[in-house]
Amino acid sequence: MAHADKSLSKTARIVILTGAGISKESGLETFRDPDGIWARVRVEDVATPEAFARDPARVHAFYNARRQGLLSETVRPNAAHLALARLEAEWPGEVLLVTQNIDDLHERAGARNLIHMHGEISKALCTLCQDISPWRHDMDGTSQCPACGHTGTLRVNVVWFGETPFEMDRIYQALAKCDLFVSIGTSGNVYPAAGFVEEVRMANQGHTAELNLEPSEGHSLFAERIYGPASEVVPAYVQRLLQDGG
Ligand code: BJW
Numbered sequence: 001m002a003h004a005d006k007s008l009s010k011t012a013r014i015v016i017l018t019g020a021g022i023s024k025e026s027g028l029e030t031f032r033d034p035d036g037i038w039a040r041v042r043v044e045d046v047a048t049p050e051a052f053a054r055d056p057a058r059v060h061a062f063y064n065a066r067r068q069g070l071l072s073e074t075v076r077p078n079a080a081h082l083a084l085a086r087l088e089a090e091w092p093g094e095v096l097l098v099t100q101n102i103d104d105l106h107e108r109a110g111a112r113n114l115i116h117m118h119g120e121i122s123k124a125l126c127t128l129c130q131d132i133s134p135w136r137h138d139m140d141g142t143s144q145c146p147a148c149g150h151t152g153t154l155r156v157n158v159v160w161f162g163e164t165p166f167e168m169d170r171i172y173q174a175l176a177k178c179d180l181f182v183s184i185g186t187s188g189n190v191y192p193a194a195g196f197v198e199e200v201r202m203a204n205q206g207h208t209a210e211l212n213l214e215p216s217e218g219h220s221l222f223a224e225r226i227y228g229p230a231s232e233v234v235p236a237y238v239q240r241l242l243q244d245g246g
Helices: 049-054 056-071 079-090 105-109 168-176 193-203 230-244
Strands: 014-018 095-099 114-116 119-126 132-134 154-158 180-184 207-212 224-227
Touching: 014 079, 014 168, 014 193, 049 056, 056 119, 056 154, 079 095, 079 105, 079 230, 095 168, 168 193, 180 193, 180 230, 193 207, 207 230, 224 230
Parallel strands: 014 095, 014 180, 095 114, 180 207, 207 224
Antiparallel strands: 119 132, 119 154
């Protein structure tokens, strides 16, 4: 474990990036772990615009199953989601949470200043009128857009490979001026998120920390590294920040 060498001012600006690992202990699958989603489904079959054009029914079925899983009673925010919401509520400076996750567990835990850079599974995007609307049930080729009334034009509002993630300008602005960047539960395989730590290192003197089950692809780029289950290491890290600034 590598540690921080200085305390943060209580007005420090914090950016937190989360990935699938933070929701694992809530009962949701990660992607690249041995028991992850990409071990049983090919990316090219479900997570590209080409896959949707080729076989929309298959892609709808993939996301319908995951949406149903997210809505099941056993899936709830865990101690890591709750700790980050507590940090946002109690930290005197700005805290921006950027998640790659398409679940809503950060919101359910109470997070407010949150960007879903890879979209949200509980929203539909109309490919005709571009409207984005809440969508909590199954979607198929007969689903009707609530805004324009057309059928067969809806897709899940998530970012597939080759598409541009949401709110990148706002994210890069926050990275450029943050004093602390914390990456939690992400393997560091997918860009642009995997490059955020380098953005911070290049743009300013911000401290960087990785909290994950195991070292990520880019672990050596982080000044501080803490390994263990998110439900244990995140609450402890937040407690330390709130107590003495790091
Ligand atoms: C725990 C734990 C516990 C487990 N506690 N931890 C070469 C060719 C073609 C394209 C590219 C290329 N090189 C780069 C690209 C770009 C491409 C890319 O990165 N490809 C790479 C694979 C090479 N990226 C894109 O196409 C992106 N768009 C883009 O770049 O646009 C250009 C642009 C950039 C910047 C500005 C403007 C424009 C889009 C990427 C879209 C990713 N989409 C997915 C699917 C979304 C919907 C869905 O959920 O189905 O997003 S893929 C999938 O991976 C999902 C995730 O958000 C993303 C990241 O995964 P994550 O969260 O890191 O999960 P895992 O499973 O990888 O890791 C989990 C970690 O948790 C592990 O380390 C575990 O150890 C840990 N863990 N249990 C703590 N209890």
